[in-house]
Amino acid sequence: MRNRFYRLGLLGIVTATFVFRVAGDDKPYDRQEALAKYRRPASVPCPEDNRPSAARVDLGKRLFFDPRLSGPNSISCASCHNPAFSWGDGLPKGVGFGSKELGRRTPTILNVAFGELMFWDGRAASLEEQALGPIQSPGEMNQPLEGMVTKLQNIPGYQPLFEKAYPGEPIAPATIAKAIATFERTVISEKAPFDDWVTGNESAISASAKRGFDLFNTKANCAACHTGWNFTDDGFHDIGLVSTDIGRGKHLPQVEAVQFAFKTPTLRNADRRAPYMHDGSEKSLEEVVDYYTRGGTTKRPSLAQEIKPFVLTSGEKDDLCNFIRTLTSNDQPVSIPTLP
Amino acid sequence: MRYYTLLAFLAATSLSAGDDVPGDSQKIIQKNREFSETEITIKPGEKVVFKNTDDVTHNVFSNSKVNPFTIKIQAPGSSSVVAFPDEGVTDVRCAIHPKMKLKVIVKK
Numbered sequence: 450m451r452n453r454f455y456r457l458g459l460l461g462i463v464t465a466t467f468v469f470r471v472a473g474d475d476k477p478y479d480r481q482e483a484l485a486k487y488r489r490p491a492s493v494p495c496p497e498d499n500r501p502s503a504a505r506v507d508l509g510k511r512l513f514f515d516p517r518l519s520g521p522n523s524i525s526c527a528s529c530h531n532p533a534f535s536w537g538d539g540l541p542k543g544v545g546f547g548s549k550e551l552g553r554r555t556p557t558i559l560n561v562a563f564g565e566l567m568f569w570d571g572r573a574a575s576l577e578e579q580a581l582g583p584i585q586s587p588g589e590m591n592q593p594l595e596g597m598v599t600k601l602q603n604i605p606g607y608q609p610l611f612e613k614a615y616p617g618e619p620i621a622p623a624t625i626a627k628a629i630a631t632f633e634r635t636v637i638s639e640k641a642p643f644d645d646w647v648t649g650n651e652s653a654i655s656a657s658a659k660r661g662f663d664l665f666n667t668k669a670n671c672a673a674c675h676t677g678w679n680f681t682d683d684g685f686h687d688i689g690l691v692s693t694d695i696g697r698g699k700h701l702p703q704v705e706a707v708q709f710a711f712k713t714p715t716l717r718n719a720d721r722r723a724p725y726m727h728d729g730s731e732k733s734l735e736e737v738v739d740y741y742t743r744g745g746t747t748k749r750p751s752l753a754q755e756i757k758p759f760v761l762t763s764g765e766k767d768d769l770c771n772f773i774r775t776l777t778s779n780d781q782p783v784s785i786p787t788l789p
Numbered sequence: 790m791r792y793y794t795l796l797a798f799l800a801a802t803s804l805s806a807g808d809d810v811p812g813d814s815q816k817i818i819q820k821n822r823e824f825s826e827t828e829i830t831i832k833p834g835e836k837v838v839f840k841n842t843d844d845v846t847h848n849v850f851s852n853s854k855v856n857p858f859t860i861k862i863q864a865p866g867s868s869s870v871v872a873f874p875d876e877g878v879t880d881v882r883c884a885i886h887p888k889m890k891l892k893v894i895v896k897k
Contacts, residue, residue: 565887673845682822684886697884704884706848706862753885754846754862 480659483666484647489678493562495634499577499627504614509632511610511786512625517600519590520546526583526629529555532783535721536636541729546591552694553711554729557722560715562634565683569711569727570696576630581622594622601625606789638717641778654775661772664765669741671769673755680716680776686753687711689745690726698751708751718777734770742766814838814870817891819847819863819883828892833876837893840868848884855879856895 495501512518516525529543530536536557538544543551553569561567567579583589584597601607601620608620615624643662645653665671676682685697687709698708711727725731731740740746744758761769814836818825820843831837839849841863849869850859855877860869873879873895883889 571887676822682886683888684822684883686885701850701852701884703859704848704850706846707884710885754864 478663478667480663483662483672486676487643487647487678487680489640489644489647490563493634493637495562495631496575496577499631501631501634502614504610505628505631506635507786508610508614509628509630511788512629513632514786515788517604517788518584518592518597518625520592520596524590526580529583529589530558532636535559535718537722539723541724543589545589546587549588551588553727554724556712556714556727557718558633558636559638560636560679560717562637563679563683566712570700571685571712572700576633577623577626580626580629580633597625598622604789610789638715639778639780641717641776643772643775644778646775655771657768658772658775660765661768661770664761664769665772668759668765669738669761669769670755670757670759671741674713674753675716681713684713685710686713686755687749687751688726688741689747689749689752689756690728690730691746692728694728696727705751706753709747709749710751710753716773716776718780720774720777734773735766738766738769816840818842819849819889822883822886822889824881824889824891826891828894830894830896831873833895833897834872834874835895836870836872838868838870839863841865847886847889849881850884851879851881851893853877853879856893859884 499505513526513530516523516528518525524546529538529545531538536559538555541554543553543555545551556569561576564576565571567573567576568582573579573582581594584592585594598620611618611620611624611628614628618624642653643658646659665675674682674684674686685707687696687707688711690709692709695708697710697712698704701707719725720734723733725734725737726740731737738761741756742759742761745752745756813834815829815831816825816838817829817840819839819841822843822845829837839847839860841847842865844865846865847863848860849863849871851857855875856873856879858871860871863869873893876895876897879893879895881891881893
């Protein structure tokens with residue numbers, strides 16, 4: 450009996466430690482301090498050599514929705530990065546040229562303006578560099594760049610749009626990439642209920658969601674990677690999924706920590722982008738939370754140190770998912786452009 | 790792969806939290822997923838101490854032609870010492886958090 454009492458007491462101390470301290474930190478958790486880390490930024494970053502203009506956004510949007518950028522003239526960037534699915538495709542894995550399934554889930558382009566390295570494995574250093582990748586990829590849009598330029602040069606309506614957007618520059622891969630990247634930088638999630646709470650509206654989200662925010666930043670430790678206003682560290686982590694795909698490891702073979710590592714996705718509007726993970730293996734937010742409570746599936750040397758099993762009650766799981774749903778904004782519908 | 794492993798072994802030495810900084814070295818703090826400096830200038834042979842004061846792990850490395858190195862996983866609170874023997878510019882990153890960038894200029 451005394452032994453049981455002792456165990457219960459110990460459990461209480463351990464639980465209190467988890468609840469009131471940020472995981473991995475000695476500092477007590479403070480909700481207001483945590484909230485301050487999630488304030489929306491005042492401006493959208495862009496490179497010095499590709500400042501946005503209305504003409505550039507307009508051109509980029511048309512190119513983004515134009516299937517003639519693909520070899521078969523039937524696949525546009527928007528075929529996979531579909532605004533109706535929060536700029537993803539709603540599939541476990543992308544589908545490319547010849548309706549063949551690709552190796553990874555289509556990442557959203559939402560808020561990519563704030564990203565650092567592009568693609569799940571970070572192989573492109575900028576949005577401009579990224580934009581030309583899927584176009585040329587035989588498995589995706591299967592369009593050699595030379596042929597794409599010739600096609601666009603032969604569509605009369607494109608010449609004045611390019612001239613207006615990039616005066617004096619030819620229709621070329623570099624200008625096409627710059628225009629698409631400029632459009633993509635306008636794809637930003639709007640203010641969500643969570644943002645209203647951050648700025649002081651206490652009734653913007655439910656009590657359950659507020660408890661979920663506390664769990665997110667403490668016991669569940671989601672904030673170790675899903676940090677900042679866009680809920681991503683733009684980093685690369687092995688979260689223990691069963692896979693032969695080594696992700697970032699292909700590009701940094703000497704770094705053990707990034708073997709099987711993939712980029713942390715944004716959680717903005719996440720409830721509109723099921724299924725989840727880079728391989729689409731988890732069907733719902735609830736399944737994702739369950740996955741992390743188990744501490745991942747595969748224990749290997751590269752497994753992120755932050756991935757550890759932890760216990761959540763069913764009420765706490767609901768709280769966590771309710772919180773994540775407050776990150777979803779009621780964005781304006783996207784108009785489809787008329788193509789030249 | 791072997792080359793990098795050997796370099797990392799020779800160049801990077803781990804210190805435990807609270808260790809003193811060696812005399813001929815500069816200290817770079819990792820906090821809030823940033824380095825405390827974006828650029829430092831040191832002399833050939835000088836060392837840099839990388840201290841992780843974040844509550845997440847880091848993995849500092851450089852793929853530069855001059856003074857490439859890889860520190861293995863740095864747990865919160867730990868420090869590592871890296872020697873920069875050759876003149877030139879070494880771009881340092883965290884392999885896990887690519888927004889962390891530091892330029893180390895090594896010149897006499």
